[in-house]
């Protein structure tokens with residue numbers, strides 16, 4: 098990291114509400130952050146998982162993801178979005194063995210052009226959020242509930258979600274993340290099968306397909322409402338703690 102990148106990272110961390118950073122190298126390696134307050138959340142007992150779908154029988158996660166991508170195909174026409182102006186199917190990106198997965202709503206304009214999720218302004222903010230908890234984009238896996246851009250970035254419709262979401266379930270079952278962050282109202286409501294507002298859902302932890310699911314605000318919402326970055330930072334501290342609990346230090 099260059100000095101400018103470090104300075105920018107620290108500025109963003111401060112903007113997110115990070116009180117301070119230790120120079121001690123052991124701080125980065127710690128598995129329980131002293132600055133994180135005791136859990137005020139409770140893991141919901143309710144199982145909100147939809148029925149599982151069969152994942153490809155590949156031991157290698159990268160191979161299995163490639164098989165899902167091939168199953169979708171570059172010209173998928175399973176829902177009407179294929180004929181409503183999409184440039185390409187936007188599958189997913191990142192570490193096939195990721196411990197942490199982010200799930201958004203649908204590709205936007207930049208994603209539709211580049212074929213990669215979260216590469217526009219909201220994506221750049223997501224990258225900073227990931228880096229703020231000491232990880233890189235390459236370490237996590239990122240996907241959307243639906244794989245094609247809706248016209249004028251409208252919300253995906255129920256029939257489109259019904260057609261496309263099984264592929265996301267495949268991706269989750271293959272990657273097997275320990276923690277899933279649902280980005281924004283749409284992704285959270287779609288995954289949890291609820292109409293509860295995101296303001297009621299965030300700050301809680303849900304059991305979901307073998308992972309802990311944490312809802313938080315979408316980065317695009319944060320661009321319009323920067324004051325909500327502090328709440329996202331609280332959510333990300335929870336993510337960090339859950340990951341640490343999943344991987345206790347070796348004695």
Ligand code: SF4
Nearest residue numbers: 173175176244245261
């Ligand atoms: S949104 Fe999903 S189901 Fe619809 S055309 Fe695109 S890839 Fe196929």
